[in-house]
Amino acid sequence: MTALSPLQILPAHIVRIIVDHVSGSSRHELDGLEKGTYGYQKLQVPLLHVCRNFRAVVSNNFCSICRISLSTLPNGIRVKWNTWPPHHLLHPDTSMFHLAKKIDLSLDMWSVCTGNAAAVLPRSVYKDGTFPKVRLIRFQFDPLAERLVESMGVPKAASANIRAFVQRLRQMAPGNKEVMVVVKLGRVSMPQHLQQHFCDLLIQLYQSVDSIVHQYNGPVAFSESQLASVSNLTFLNYFIRGDSKYFLTLARKSASTLRLLSMKSLLDTDLTGLIRDENGNYVRYPFLKTLWQAAWGKADASRLPVFPGAVPFPSLTSLSFKGSYPFGDDTFFRGNAATLMSFDIKLDCSVVDLLRRYAVFVPGRHPRLQDVKLELAGDLVPGYFSTTADYMAYALSIAPRAPVRIIDVSDSTGIIGEPEIMRISDLSSIQILTMPRTRLRLWQVVVLVKSLPLLTDLHSGYPKLEPIPAGVSKADLPQYAISEFAPMGKRFRCWLLVEGEDSVVSKETVLCVILLALVCPSFDYAALGKIRREEFMRLLSETIAKDEYKQFAPRLQRLLFYGWKDPQASL
Numbered sequence: 001m002t003a004l005s006p007l008q009i010l011p012a013h014i015v016r017i018i019v020d021h022v023s024g025s026s027r028h029e030l031d032g033l034e035k036g037t038y039g040y041q042k043l044q045v046p047l048l049h050v051c052r053n054f055r056a057v058v059s060n061n062f063c064s065i066c067r068i069s070l071s072t073l074p075n076g077i078r079v080k081w082n083t084w085p086p087h088h089l090l091h092p093d094t095s096m097f098h099l100a101k102k103i104d105l106s107l108d109m110w111s112v113c114t115g116n117a118a119a120v121l122p123r124s125v126y127k128d129g130t131f132p133k134v135r136l137i138r139f140q141f142d143p144l145a146e147r148l149v150e151s152m153g154v155p156k157a158a159s160a161n162i163r164a165f166v167q168r169l170r171q172m173a174p175g176n177k178e179v180m181v182v183v184k185l186g187r188v189s190m191p192q193h194l195q196q197h198f199c200d201l202l203i204q205l206y207q208s209v210d211s212i213v214h215q216y217n218g219p220v221a222f223s224e225s226q227l228a229s230v231s232n233l234t235f236l237n238y239f240i241r242g243d244s245k246y247f248l249t250l251a252r253k254s255a256s257t258l259r260l261l262s263m264k265s266l267l268d269t270d271l272t273g274l275i276r277d278e279n280g281n282y283v284r285y286p287f288l289k290t291l292w293q294a295a296w297g298k299a300d301a302s303r304l305p306v307f308p309g310a311v312p313f314p315s316l317t318s319l320s321f322k323g324s325y326p327f328g329d330d331t332f333f334r335g336n337a338a339t340l341m342s343f344d345i346k347l348d349c350s351v352v353d354l355l356r357r358y359a360v361f362v363p364g365r366h367p368r369l370q371d372v373k374l375e376l377a378g379d380l381v382p383g384y385f386s387t388t389a390d391y392m393a394y395a396l397s398i399a400p401r402a403p404v405r406i407i408d409v410s411d412s413t414g415i416i417g418e419p420e421i422m423r424i425s426d427l428s429s430i431q432i433l434t435m436p437r438t439r440l441r442l443w444q445v446v447v448l449v450k451s452l453p454l455l456t457d458l459h460s461g462y463p464k465l466e467p468i469p470a471g472v473s474k475a476d477l478p479q480y481a482i483s484e485f486a487p488m489g490k491r492f493r494c495w496l497l498v499e500g501e502d503s504v505v506s507k508e509t510v511l512c513v514i515l516l517a518l519v520c521p522s523f524d525y526a527a528l529g530k531i532r533r534e535e536f537m538r539l540l541s542e543t544i545a546k547d548e549y550k551q552f553a554p555r556l557q558r559l560l561f562y563g564w565k566d567p568q569a570s571l
Contacts, residue, residue, distance in 0.1 A: 103131060103173065105139035113158035113201060118165040134173035140182035158197075159204055166208040181205060182213040212254075259339075260318040261332075317368075318342035330358040342371040343398075352384050352394075361398040372398050396429060431491075434459035436498040441466065442512045449489035449520060459496040465508040475548050477511065478518055486519040496527045505532045510539045514549070517559055524558055 111117040155161065169179055183202065206212050314335035321344065333340070345351060355361060361369075374395045385391040431454045439461035440448075449455055472480045495516060497509070505528070513526040528536050537560070543549060544556050 101133050101135060103134055103137045103169075105137070107139060109201070112165045112205075113155045113161055115155075115157065115161040115164065118161060118168045131173040132175060135175065135177045136180065137169050137173055137176055137178070138180045138182065139169070158201055162201065162205050163208055166205075178210045179208075180211045180213065181209045255313050257315060258313050259315055261313060261316055262318075262320040315339055320344040321346065330354070330360050333358075333360050337365050337367075339368065340366050341368045342373075343369065344373040346375045347391075349384070355398075369398075374398070392430075430455055432457040432459075435461075437461060439464060442515060443467075445495070445512075445516065446485055446488075446519070449492050449516075450485070453489075454491060455489065456491050457494045457496065458492070459498055462497050462499070462504070462509055463512040465512055474511070477515060478549065478552060481515045481519050487521050489520040489523070491522055492520045493522045493524045494527060495523070495525075499529050499532065505535045505539065507539060507543065510536065510543050513540070513559065514543060514552075514556060517556055518552060526559070 107117055166179060170176065183205075313332065316332070316336040317339050318341060319332060320342070372395065385394065430452050433448070433452070433455060436459055441464045445458065445460075445463060448458065468474065468477070469480065495513065516526075517523045526536075540559060544553060544560070549556065
């Protein structure tokens with residue numbers, strides 16, 4: 001009987017709390033839980049007395065993913081299983097691996113090219129090496145791969161070993177539907193002859209799997225002949241620094257299958273070759289510098305390129321521009337109206353004008369669109385949005401029937417007054433609202449949550465408690481809030497507090513969170529960054545322990561469980 005055996009009889013909702021807690025923790029935080037530090041005590045003590053069916057809950061809820069880490073060492077290959085629940089907390093046995101529905105591997109390419117990965121997998125998996133319920137195998141390369149290729153060269157049998165590795169993955173899970181590879185290419189420089197070999201190996205790997213996630217931080221010199229057979233690329237993420245011609249060639253070759261496209265850190269050369277003209281031919285721009293300046297609002301927007309009839313990526317489901325839309329027409333929205341599900345862009349005058357002029361988001365055109373994230377480019381767009389409420393109303397009009405909304409309200413002032421809060425009361429379809437540079441008073445948050453019945457997540461600056469209603473003391477605030485507002489925000493679950501220059505975790509910050517938790521039945525946690533999270537949790541536990549809050553302790557205990565969760569988990 002282990003010291004943690006009482007954890008094996010927890011009810012399902014407590015089990016999920018532990019999973020969320022641990023999955024958002026870093027490695028040193030997990031070590032802290034294991035060694036009995038402050039975080040471990042806060043997790044352990046309230047849970048040791050609760051009851052049953054833990055093993056069944058673990059089997060059904062935890063073991064949907066098995067993670068394997070393979071890395072090359074001087075004395076051979078190391079294999080590390082990382083399964084949920086973690087071994088050091090809940091001690092699962094390998095007999096539970098047959099319940100896995102997904103395999104997630106992290107490895108370096110050297111172990112694949114040398115054959116070590118294919119050889120070691122059968123010795124490291126459940127019994128006969130099969131996962132009967134797995135439908136997706138996803139593996140990602142460690143950045144170490146390029147350094148190994150540079151220092152050791154390319155193994156002679158690399159091509160055969162790559163094919164053997166992918167074949168072994170398919171044998172592990174005979175019922176799997178998809179083998180996906182994730183490749184993040186960094187800026188590690190190699191000799192030219194090794195770089196060509198490395199690119200050739202990547203292409204062979206791409207040809208062996210079902211789908212590809214390719215994230216680029218170049219340069220990697222793919223040749224036209226190497227890219228000619230790549231037709232299964234599904235995700236292309238632009239981290240472009242410098243010459244991008246090979247990367248753009250990869251995009252063009254996989255245009256028909258590309259489902260997710262993200263463009264980041266664009267330079268004036270990065271737009272070359274992306275767009276086809278009205279005859280279907282890819283064009284190169286002679287005035288890219290002017291184009292780049294126009295795309296960022298530094299030149300006349302009328303000089304942006306327009307290509308009637310261009311449909312470069314007809315299978316897109318997700319489209320993200322980490323900057324203004326760099327073209328003068330609706331090129332990227334043609335041909336994929338039936339597939340587009342996610343859209344992310346920064347709004348400026350030229351973008352708003354383009355979206356309206358081409359009626360890009362007329363009702364009914366994008367029936368599957370369900371995730372819209374818009375960010376203001378600086379201040380409110382003159383001539384279009386005089387107030388934040390006007391901007392938010394326009395953002396919601398883009399996809400009036402979309403069930404999920406992510407509205408990024410980040411104007412340069414970060415100030416939203418009481419009248420502005422009240423004016424958005426009719427925007428009832430917002431589910432996630434982010435105002436990272438806005439410090440809201442607690443009563444403004446109350447108005448928001450009451451006005452937005454579908455709201456689940458709110459991201460804002462650290463809150464203010466003032467003004468306290470007349471005739472109400474701080475000690476009476478819990479009863480006052482419950483009598484005046486509870487229950488409200490039945491779906492509201494997370495308040496992410498975004499740190500600013502003047503952010504200070506105070507007792508008032510903690511009190512705002514407690515009051516919101518008392519009136520919102522689904523509210524689980526306030527998420528803070530790691531720097532101030534420990535101070536917040538200390539003040540929270542001290543406040544809950546006071547006499548005036550003891551009667552609310554059962555409701556507030558979950559704040560202690562979820563409070564250690566990584567705030568990025570809710571984004």
